[in-house]
Amino acid sequence: MSGMTSTTPRTQDLAGRTALVTGGSRGIGLAIATEFLSRGAAVTITGRKQDALDVAAADLGAHADPSRVLAIAGNTGDESARASAVTRTIEQFGSLDILINNTGVNPVFGPLMDADLGGVKKIFDTNVVAALGYVQQAYHGWMAEHGGSVINIASVAGLRSSGVISAYGASKAALIRLTEELAWQLGPKIRVNAVAPGIVKTAFASMLVDGREEQASAAYPMGRLGTPEDIAKMVGFLVSDDASWVTGETIRVDGGLLATGVI
Ligand SMILES: NC(=O)c1ccc[n+]([C@@H]2O[C@H](COP(=O)([O-])OP(=O)(O)OC[C@H]3O[C@@H](n4cnc5c(N)ncnc54)[C@H](OP(=O)(O)O)[C@@H]3O)[C@@H](O)[C@H]2O)c1
Numbered sequence: 001m002s003g004m005t006s007t008t009p010r011t012q013d014l015a016g017r018t019a020l021v022t023g024g025s026r027g028i029g030l031a032i033a034t035e036f037l038s039r040g041a042a043v044t045i046t047g048r049k050q051d052a053l054d055v056a057a058a059d060l061g062a063h064a065d066p067s068r069v070l071a072i073a074g075n076t077g078d079e080s081a082r083a084s085a086v087t088r089t090i091e092q093f094g095s096l097d098i099l100i101n102n103t104g105v106n107p108v109f110g111p112l113m114d115a116d117l118g119g120v121k122k123i124f125d126t127n128v129v130a131a132l133g134y135v136q137q138a139y140h141g142w143m144a145e146h147g148g149s150v151i152n153i154a155s156v157a158g159l160r161s162s163g164v165i166s167a168y169g170a171s172k173a174a175l176i177r178l179t180e181e182l183a184w185q186l187g188p189k190i191r192v193n194a195v196a197p198g199i200v201k202t203a204f205a206s207m208l209v210d211g212r213e214e215q216a217s218a219a220y221p222m223g224r225l226g227t228p229e230d231i232a233k234m235v236g237f238l239v240s241d242d243a244s245w246v247t248g249e250t251i252r253v254d255g256g257l258l259a260t261g262v263i
Pocket of ligand 1: 022023024025026027028029046047048049050052074075076077101102103104105126153154155156196197198199200201202203204205
């Protein structure tokens with residue numbers, strides 16, 4: 001045993017770095033922002049709803065130096081909102097070293113033959129095209145010259161068929177391939193990786209688990225669903241210097257779910 005406890009002071013290994021976390025007002029994005037702040041980084045969070053963002057920013061600022069927190073409202077699918085988030089982050093903090101493409105939507109469930117194609121387009125626009133758009137902005141604004149680290153939040157549904165969240169799964173598969181293509185094209189200065197969570201207890205997952213958490217948990221070798229912090233810890237590792245030879249990788253953080261062969 002290392003003797004470390006939760007009261008052990010956190011290393012400030014991200015001090016001096018700036019991160020932009022899309023969809024950071026709640027859930028996984030908020031946990032990632034919290035992790036980065038606790039390790040010394042400055043963090044911008046985005047989201048569509050200004051009031052929710054303000055609450056999240058105040059909460060983040062209460063647990064860290066508030067001058068290291070910036071909240072910018074905007075839709076990830078909107079090119080001008082992406083440009084503004086990147087520009088304002090660099091203006092405020094002087095750099096953009098870490099980009100977390102965390103925003104993801106899933107308005108379409110069920111058989112693909114019944115899927116509304118407008119909804120499918122929205123899924124791909126937000127989960128894939130907008131993620132690439134954010135990387136382009138970060139690249140041209142900062143990372144091409146100075147380097148950086150990008151993490152795309154994918155899903156186990158991008159690695160294995162679910163039969164239920166199929167269009168969403170296809171979009172996350174595309175995001176995983178995009179991660180590999182970008183890693184190839186942007187190395188060696190910029191690393192690009194993805195994290196593929198299993199079910200994590202957030203508002204996003206409530207449709208899948210509400211009222212059946214015990215049953216859902218039974219599918220997981222670890223016997224429980226994930227927490228946003230489970231994902232944030234892996235993201236924190238991947239952006240750190242400890243992962244400096246890791247790029248183009250997608251890491252499952254799924255309580256062992258895919259090891260069982262079923263989603
Ligand atoms: N939870 C899971 O079980 C699970 C599993 C695998 C993968 N994931 C992935 O993890 C990521 C985060 O999910 P989550 O569970 O943390 O979701 P969540 O709790 O619903 O949080 C989503 C965040 O994104 C923001 N957001 C949503 N759509 C946006 C848009 N178009 N533009 C800007 N911001 C937007 C939301 O704020 P506003 O609503 O105010 O915009 C909120 O801050 C997603 O990519 C999801 O696909 C989740």
